[in-house]
Amino acid sequence: MTRKQRRMTIIGGSLAVLALAAALVLNALRDSIVFFSTPTMVAEKHVEPGKRFRLGGLVQPGSLQRGDNLAVTFEVADGNAKLPVAFKGILPDLFREGQGVVAEGALDANGVFKADTVLAKHDETYMPKDVADALKKQGHWKDDYDPKASGGSKPAATTAQGNPQGAVR
Amino acid sequence: MIAESGHYALVLALALALIQSIVPLVGARLGDAALMNVARSTALAQLLFVGASFTALVMLHVNSDFSVANVYENSHSMKPLLYKITGVWGNHEGSMLLWVSILALFGGLVAAFGNNLPLSLRAHVLAVQAWVASAFYLFILMTSNPFLRIASPPIEGRDLNPVLQDIGLAVHPPMLYLGYVGFSISFSFAIAALMEGRIDAAWARWVRPWTLVAWIFLTLGIAMGSYWAYYELGWGGWWFWDPVENASLMPWLAGTALLHSALVMEKRNALKVWTILLSILTFSLSLLGTFLVRSGVITSVHAFATDPTRGVFILLILCLFIGGSLALFAGRATSLKQGGLFAPISREGALVLNNLLLTVACAVVLFGTLYPLAMEMLADFKMSVGAPFYNLTFAPLFALLLLAVPFGPMLAWKRGDLLGVMQRLLAAGVAGLVVVAIVWAWVRGGSALAPLAIGLGVFVIAGAVTDLVERTGLVRLPFTTVLHRARGLPRSAWGTAFAHAGLGVALIGIVCETTWNSEYIATMKPNEVAHVAGYDLKLDGLFQRQGPNYREMIAEFKISRDGEAVTVMTPSKRSFTTRGSSTTEAALLTRGASQLYVSLGDATAEGAIAVRIYHKPLVLLIWWGPVLMAFGGVLSLSDRRLRVGAPKPARAKQRLQPAE
Numbered sequence: 001m002t003r004k005q006r007r008m009t010i011i012g013g014s015l016a017v018l019a020l021a022a023a024l025v026l027n028a029l030r031d032s033i034v035f036f037s038t039p040t041m042v043a044e045k046h047v048e049p050g051k052r053f054r055l056g057g058l059v060q061p062g063s064l065q066r067g068d069n070l071a072v073t074f075e076v077a078d079g080n081a082k083l084p085v086a087f088k089g090i091l092p093d094l095f096r097e098g099q100g101v102v103a104e105g106a107l108d109a110n111g112v113f114k115a116d117t118v119l120a121k122h123d124e125t126y127m128p129k130d131v132a133d134a135l136k137k138q139g140h141w142k143d144d145y146d147p148k149a150s151g152g153s154k155p156a157a158t159t160a161q162g163n164p165q166g167a168v169r
Numbered sequence: 170m171i172a173e174s175g176h177y178a179l180v181l182a183l184a185l186a187l188i189q190s191i192v193p194l195v196g197a198r199l200g201d202a203a204l205m206n207v208a209r210s211t212a213l214a215q216l217l218f219v220g221a222s223f224t225a226l227v228m229l230h231v232n233s234d235f236s237v238a239n240v241y242e243n244s245h246s247m248k249p250l251l252y253k254i255t256g257v258w259g260n261h262e263g264s265m266l267l268w269v270s271i272l273a274l275f276g277g278l279v280a281a282f283g284n285n286l287p288l289s290l291r292a293h294v295l296a297v298q299a300w301v302a303s304a305f306y307l308f309i310l311m312t313s314n315p316f317l318r319i320a321s322p323p324i325e326g327r328d329l330n331p332v333l334q335d336i337g338l339a340v341h342p343p344m345l346y347l348g349y350v351g352f353s354i355s356f357s358f359a360i361a362a363l364m365e366g367r368i369d370a371a372w373a374r375w376v377r378p379w380t381l382v383a384w385i386f387l388t389l390g391i392a393m394g395s396y397w398a399y400y401e402l403g404w405g406g407w408w409f410w411d412p413v414e415n416a417s418l419m420p421w422l423a424g425t426a427l428l429h430s431a432l433v434m435e436k437r438n439a440l441k442v443w444t445i446l447l448s449i450l451t452f453s454l455s456l457l458g459t460f461l462v463r464s465g466v467i468t469s470v471h472a473f474a475t476d477p478t479r480g481v482f483i484l485l486i487l488c489l490f491i492g493g494s495l496a497l498f499a500g501r502a503t504s505l506k507q508g509g510l511f512a513p514i515s516r517e518g519a520l521v522l523n524n525l526l527l528t529v530a531c532a533v534v535l536f537g538t539l540y541p542l543a544m545e546m547l548a549d550f551k552m553s554v555g556a557p558f559y560n561l562t563f564a565p566l567f568a569l570l571l572l573a574v575p576f577g578p579m580l581a582w583k584r585g586d587l588l589g590v591m592q593r594l595l596a597a598g599v600a601g602l603v604v605v606a607i608v609w610a611w612v613r614g615g616s617a618l619a620p621l622a623i624g625l626g627v628f629v630i631a632g633a634v635t636d637l638v639e640r641t642g643l644v645r646l647p648f649t650t651v652l653h654r655a656r657g658l659p660r661s662a663w664g665t666a667f668a669h670a671g672l673g674v675a676l677i678g679i680v681c682e683t684t685w686n687s688e689y690i691a692t693m694k695p696n697e698v699a700h701v702a703g704y705d706l707k708l709d710g711l712f713q714r715q716g717p718n719y720r721e722m723i724a725e726f727k728i729s730r731d732g733e734a735v736t737v738m739t740p741s742k743r744s745f746t747t748r749g750s751s752t753t754e755a756a757l758l759t760r761g762a763s764q765l766y767v768s769l770g771d772a773t774a775e776g777a778i779a780v781r782i783y784h785k786p787l788v789l790l791i792w793w794g795p796v797l798m799a800f801g802g803v804l805s806l807s808d809r810r811l812r813v814g815a816p817k818p819a820r821a822k823q824r825l826q827p828a829e
Contacts, residue, residue, distance in 0.1 A: 006510065009513040010518075010521060013521075014525055017525050017526060018529060020566075021529045021530075021532065021533055021562070021566060024533070024566070025536060028558045028562045029558075032560075032561055033552050033553075033554060033558065034552060035550065035551065035552045036551035036552060054553060066773075069691060070690060070692060070779060090770035090771070090779045090781060091770070093751050093752070
């Protein structure tokens, strides 16, 4: 093999791997990306039942009800709209009424958001960033929510905490 | 007084770094040895001063001097001593100070042990090192000064985030930083080579040990962080594909590629330009990681826009160093001479494939990390890229890589015999397939891919063993000869085998944990029994205890299996009064490599408590794998060929041990 042929083999191989990676990424982008919505956005856009998305907002004070065997229901509100959420499992340590929350799941036929994951961060000053941004945009931001970033240098410990996906199906 | 001295020492370190940035380069230009030697003394003095500054901050934390803002915000007088010390880097300012301290440490090591480097190369390397250091000293002094005083000192501090009050904080960040920042050395060597326009195999021999040291620490640091998250966060997850984690994974992937390409450069004098580029990219990814974690851009793109001082400063550093080094690379790379020819099927070819797959996998992670940020900034809609994305992209690429791993070390340099290698790997392949069949027949449930992935893991391990068997002649030759050959085998060959086997071990752990994890989530009352994976867990009772700076509620579980008592597990929930927050302390029972994991949720009014119980089969393999890899790295580092500061060929005669 000449030098040129060898070089072409390597370049060809590289392009093949890159093409493979690009195909994988494009395929994954179609299926595995989860979008973020607030109750207002859900009301406006008429999200169809069964489509997975992330719901963010504040837990409506007084709406938390615990049922049998770790079933809970609560409402997520963003000032303009409210959406009922049903979840089964252990809520994160920092889940509180009146605080920010992000839940992942889908709407059922009755318009109830069935969450299989509830995320909250491990810091009492923390407000989920999507929630904070959405509230700011709608003018419902209050300064006492200020998420003064706690500068933990520990990456993993400050990651979202909740039930593993599909833990409670 | 201590705070002011610490601050002053930091300013002096900056001044020294500035001198170190310029004077040695002037010396190199003029060919003045005295000026070039300034690099050595300033690097050592810089280490001394930044070390003093760091010690000052540690003393402030230990003394609980709440007149210093950093101590007030992150400490508490009742906090145990260990956490007072580790709390130093449990916050933004302190962790940046640790970052520069480690940077100065590496610079000091090059200065102290780089006596056999050519004088002008050492001058260049230390000057580049000082540029990075100056930028970060400026960053700390201008935007994140840890020594700021409070005008009216409070009596008590606000305490450290309870999640961080753990032995993990003592080990994980320093290790991670030793890895992250350690790659600055290969970066500095690459820039020095480009500036000098000279690069040869000896260059790779100097760079490889430093890269290996950084890689070992980064491997252990990531594994340690993962295990910490696993036991501390209370729901048994060990990897989240969170941007902060990706920030440490990307330099690891690029650094692993760099280790392998530097090997080709050292042995065959080929892939020079690529190795230089990888050195630059690896450290650039470390800087990017620092930016992602430290600028607050992950917490919120908009928060970043409203309080941009820190973020913009790091972004500037990032652009300056990445842009500058890539521009220098573009300008100078063509002048570097191309070396050794090789056929596509050869050890070099295999290492190129390794590099290709690692860098592409790294690019996929980079895309997944930055895409949501870019979309939020440009298109203003939000999304999350999580595990499903990486399972569909990163996993197949890594599966391909693992499939190729056993072939690499068995192929000959220059021109390999693929058919011959396949024949020699036949036993390993059969072992893998047998395991696939056994797992498939034995275990019910879970993904169909799981047995295949376990088979792949076994193939990788068996391939590593086969390589050792082939090299020592085990089975073929008499035992004494085998022993002799095993002793004569270079340590790096053992290192390769251990590191590659570690990959297989980690893969098996990951697959078993994700596929056959059994869990039980419910509310339990005292004397109730839960049955999980053959274990019976009886909740004996709940009681309260007072810790140094928290109260905790402990649940006592009696564990038995087949009627025989095994042990007692005591998971707890701690509430920290100062911060008003709580943490979950999981209880772990280790049996072989498997673990039983119990953590607590909220207590209800009727005296019952929510519990999570997991049985995680072979979960420990996930971390034993990286430990094996790091052990392989240490073995390879102790290879005399690679010993840090291995003598250069020209002076080999003066040494007792020749370089090769």
